[in-house]
Amino acid sequence: MHIHTKLVQAGIRKDPSTGSLTTPIYQASTFQHPRLGESTGYDYSRTANPTRTALEEAIAVLEEGEVGLAFSSGMAAITSLLYLFKNGDHLVVSEDLYGGTYRVLSDIVSEHGITVTYVNTAHAEEIEGAVQPNTKALFIETPTNPLTHVTDLEKAIDIAKKYDLWTIVDNTFMSPYFQRPLALGADLVVHSASKYIGGHNDVIGGLVVARSKELGENVRFYQNAVGAILGPQDCWLLIRGLKTLGLRMERHQENALKIAQWLTECEQVETVYYPGLADHPGHDIMKRQATGFGGMISFTVKEEELVPFLLEHLKVITFAESLGGVESLITFPARQTHADIPEEIRNSIGVTNSLLRLSVGIEHVDDLIEDLKEVFHEFAKTAVNH
Numbered sequence: 001m002h003i004h005t006k007l008v009q010a011g012i013r014k015d016p017s018t019g020s021l022t023t024p025i026y027q028a029s030t031f032q033h034p035r036l037g038e039s040t041g042y043d044y045s046r047t048a049n050p051t052r053t054a055l056e057e058a059i060a061v062l063e064e065g066e067v068g069l070a071f072s073s074g075m076a077a078i079t080s081l082l083y084l085f086k087n088g089d090h091l092v093v094s095e096d097l098y099g100g101t102y103r104v105l106s107d108i109v110s111e112h113g114i115t116v117t118y119v120n121t122a123h124a125e126e127i128e129g130a131v132q133p134n135t136k137a138l139f140i141e142t143p144t145n146p147l148t149h150v151t152d153l154e155k156a157i158d159i160a161k162k163y164d165l166w167t168i169v170d171n172t173f174m175s176p177y178f179q180r181p182l183a184l185g186a187d188l189v190v191h192s193a194s195k196y197i198g199g200h201n202d203v204i205g206g207l208v209v210a211r212s213k214e215l216g217e218n219v220r221f222y223q224n225a226v227g228a229i230l231g232p233q234d235c236w237l238l239i240r241g242l243k244t245l246g247l248r249m250e251r252h253q254e255n256a257l258k259i260a261q262w263l264t265e266c267e268q269v270e271t272v273y274y275p276g277l278a279d280h281p282g283h284d285i286m287k288r289q290a291t292g293f294g295g296m297i298s299f300t301v302k303e304e305e306l307v308p309f310l311l312e313h314l315k316v317i318t319f320a321e322s323l324g325g326v327e328s329l330i331t332f333p334a335r336q337t338h339a340d341i342p343e344e345i346r347n348s349i350g351v352t353n354s355l356l357r358l359s360v361g362i363e364h365v366d367d368l369i370e371d372l373k374e375v376f377h378e379f380a381k382t383a384v385n386h
């Protein structure tokens with residue numbers, strides 16, 4: 001079945017008692033037992049809720065895994081996964097990492113005796129060089145945020161298998177529409193569903209999919225034990241979001257490519273990071289392991305003063321955190337998503353004070369380009385007056 005069809009089928013025909021096409025929002029904390037020792041499969045909603053089950057089954061199908069699990073946020077999903085590791089374990093992690101994940105690893109997990117080595121996972125030899133006898137897993141983001149480093153998943157997974165490590169991929173930026181790491185041999189996929197899967201900047205959620213039943217049930221144990229589950233209303237919103245994921249991703253990408261090409265020709269712009277550009281170092285790898293390049297662009301401007309000017313004067317594109325929604329958003333990573341990473345480390349990895357990140361929405365691309373063009377033009381005028 002094609003992915004567009006799988007997406008539309010998400011959560012439908014799950015209510016035989018009424019025939020409701022969509023899965024209802026089961027706003028229930030508890031469920032009546034038919035009789036002693038019997039269950040409908042639902043007892044208490046921390047453990048399982050029918051609306052959540054519909055979402056969990058849908059994401060498992062989409063990511064081509066065995067078990068899907070829904071959490072109250074992407075960070076809750078990632079943190080629940082990290083309970084798989086014990087005191088003394090070591091992880092190898094992509095260095096250009098989502099700031100919140102970095103914070104959990106450096107401020108919380110490290111307190112529990114789990115150590116981490118950050119490497120540029122785009123360089124396979126760096127991954128292998130970081131593996132220690134106590135290494136248990138490889139945690140990869142690809143493309144990374146915000147510098148769009150692309151990891152060759154097949155190579156990385158080969159290394160992981162050689163040393164008997166789990167491969168965990170944060171697939172937030174690609175969504176299952178463009179990239180399915182489990183099909184390439186990864187063990188776990190995690191999403192901030194607050195981004196493309198929700199898609200409308202109106203819900204916070206996280207998802208995990210495990211390739212094997214055993215590993216999935218292991219994570220399910222932590223989901224129930226720790227309890228960072230997603231409520232039924234938000235599960236319903238994510239199912240709703242999935243229906244149009246394919247259409248949205250195509251438009252995000254179409255707009256992003258046009259904007260990235262336009263930015264490369266702007267005088268005020270220094271570097272454009274977008275894997276869809278043919279000269280991006282990860283372009284060919286992405287063509288092999290994904291079916292698209294996504295809707296996220298980063299770029300540096302030549303003059304740092306343009307950053308605050310741009311953030312203040314854009315009219316269609318909103319200055320706000322987050323990404324993946326229908327509305328275009330611009331972010332200043334050094335002060336927002338990556339504020340918890342020390343400046344020295346930030347600069348060394350390229351998250352400088354002149355870097356901006358654009359989550360390209362599904363508006364008409366001409367309006368987005370015009371918005372940027374006008375502000376660049378205004379800035380050039382004020383610069384002359386200085």
Ligand SMILES: *Cc1c(COP(=O)(O)O)cnc(C)c1O
Pocket residue numbers: 073074075076098100101141145170172173191192193194195204205206
């Ligand atoms: C947003 C994000 C997260 C965290 O998800 P929340 O839903 O905000 O908790 C994790 N990874 C990536 C790549 C993200 O963009």
